[in-house]
Amino acid sequence: MHSLSEAQSLDAADALAPLRQQFDIPAGLIYLDGNSLGVLPSSAATRVQQVVQHEWGTGLIGSWNSAGWMDLPQRVGDKIARLVGAGPGELVAADSTSVNLFKVLSAALNIQRADAPGRTRIVSERSNFPTDLYIAEALTAERGLSLVLADTPEQLPDLLDERCALLMLTHVNYRSGRMHDMAALTQAAHAAGALTMWDLAHSAGAVPVDLRGSGADFAVGCGYKFLNGGPGAPAFVWAAPRHAGRFWQPLAGWMGHAAPFEFTPGYRPAPGIRRYLCGTPPVLSLAALECGVDTVLAAEPLGGMAALRAKSLALSEAFASLVESRCADHGLARVSPREAGQRGSQASFTHPTQGYAMVQALIARGVVGDFRAPDILRFGFTPLYTRFVDVWHAVEHLVQVLERGEWQDPRFEQRAAVT
């Protein structure tokens, strides 16, 4: 892509372009941060209001049945399942990604404790999302096990040995956008007798995922990024059907009980994935999540995740190439993989010192990306609503920020970063 008119032509030829109409996007905003918080689906405003006023306000307690609140975690889960290669009844929307991770790590370790007690390690990467490492660190410490971290993806195969209980990876790295080969790594882990847990936070709704086909054991993921579920939307959790009747996890709340309203003493886990539910789900947030998931499912008649993926790669490649060609000599280095097969739905660059200020200067111009400490400028591409002209204009703004030195404005100085 070498010109605005070329970008316009690409948009005109884009069969997915009408999907953008599903969203309320502020006029003039170029939003390249759907990997952090997806934009508002128009349906969500209406739906949430309906839940608040009619289901809560009028239906009150009866809405647990009459409005289907009881089934919501499973109903939304079944929809997400279609986006990640899972079947109905295998996935539920619940809690946060961190809490769900705790559940599946516990379940996986419990399986291994029974089957292979000598396996005492969780293997992951140092570059994994910190909260994943915190949870794994806490759990392994609690159980006298250990968490072993690879410094590079290339080191992973060597760590898959007879000591490894579980390989825990995030499919697409939140900083670099590098994507693992889920099938190959799962196969390698299984060959070594280990189970696998995949964090799909930056994958679900962004890249094709085939949980069943890849042979994965467990997965968790996030509702508020590429699934457009709204701020702090509930997360999701999946277990392979072969583990479904067996696994056990300690967050044994009543919603995961086989018969929650019998109020019987003694926990009896629900069959299958419902045993991963714990407490009462936040219905308002869950209803918004369903609207978000529906925006991705709306792509199914247009080619689904494969079509979204093709557009996503075209967007991120166009952006990264333009930045490289037009912003040379400003110290930006591309870190997201050039190989399409290894890249998620984002483009990341490093700058040794001024990444934060550059991102702030862009935001001031209405181009929203984000900064990830210590040095990453991150730009996400949600093919449902991002246009090729957005890419063109975003780079145009970046060029001006750099050439005019706008990032030197004291307003953009790095303080404690929160977003």
Next chain:
Amino acid sequence: MHSLSEAQSLDAADALAPLRQQFDIPAGLIYLDGNSLGVLPSSAATRVQQVVQHEWGTGLIGSWNSAGWMDLPQRVGDKIARLVGAGPGELVAADSTSVNLFKVLSAALNIQRADAPGRTRIVSERSNFPTDLYIAEALTAERGLSLVLADTPEQLPDLLDERCALLMLTHVNYRSGRMHDMAALTQAAHAAGALTMWDLAHSAGAVPVDLRGSGADFAVGCGYKFLNGGPGAPAFVWAAPRHAGRFWQPLAGWMGHAAPFEFTPGYRPAPGIRRYLCGTPPVLSLAALECGVDTVLAAEPLGGMAALRAKSLALSEAFASLVESRCADHGLARVSPREAGQRGSQASFTHPTQGYAMVQALIARGVVGDFRAPDILRFGFTPLYTRFVDVWHAVEHLVQVLERGEWQDPRFEQRAAVT
């Protein structure tokens, strides 16, 4: 209360009566189930719409700072703290009651493991809310500890011995409405070297609670009952300030980290209660919870929890007395305590066989209570919006249901109960 006109006089003299105007209550409905799901505060519909359309839709990722989403768990927590005798910075709104219970049980057991490793029991009651027992059962099983259950409150003191690590109780029993003496039991537990954990699900917003004054160690509670926070609203968790810098729990998610956005490896818990946060909070549900909590705080200028308590007791006593006097010979037996000091904000009756059908017949008449297996008819009184005339009419309806045998309608037959 012996007549409708007396009920009308009580309402006319009720200084709290204007607080009902804070809510959208369906016309003609007599809602005695605020102990299961509180009614909709009018402000919540507006507020949630604002969060969806302006904060999410327009502010997008920037709203984590500009709209104060980052501070929401603490801000709402500080408000709830005022209702339960806790100070600012001691309580956060987060996750579900079940998940929070797991956190504090873990923290309490970790403290005891360090201080008194010989203490291997959690003591509770068989009549405690099942999910509390499930979580305790799971955690003690995981750690090779044991959960010991008293069959009656009178047995509790004997179980507070050198083996007891933690006394875990629900302050107001969900079925009977019986309320424990928090200060006395906490003192007895401490005298025996045990810590205490109080579940305030049926207390917060319903009865005065003095966490600090009673010397309690940990507490959790529910946002969607008497706090009117909406279906599945986030729960809350409190730790006594003396434990605040010390306790540790394994749900070590990034929002509980001292500096979540530094993305550093190695979990470093935030100072104080923030370390009880785990994943990203469900903002829509949390915003609605704040509106619900505000409806209770609105009583502060009118006497606060003490005034609400006086009205609550008058309501539940009026209801229970009327049922006893007007529904004699129909097999209903009062189970909620007659002594005001031992009663929460509800009135419960047993019926040996037809409780479910009676509740359904009442609901068909627009009087909403609920049934709790195996045999409890439960009626909750939220003094913010329940009127004395509601009590009068509710009993009038019950009398007719019983005298006309309306519960025999096959529509009301018990199947798998969900609400």
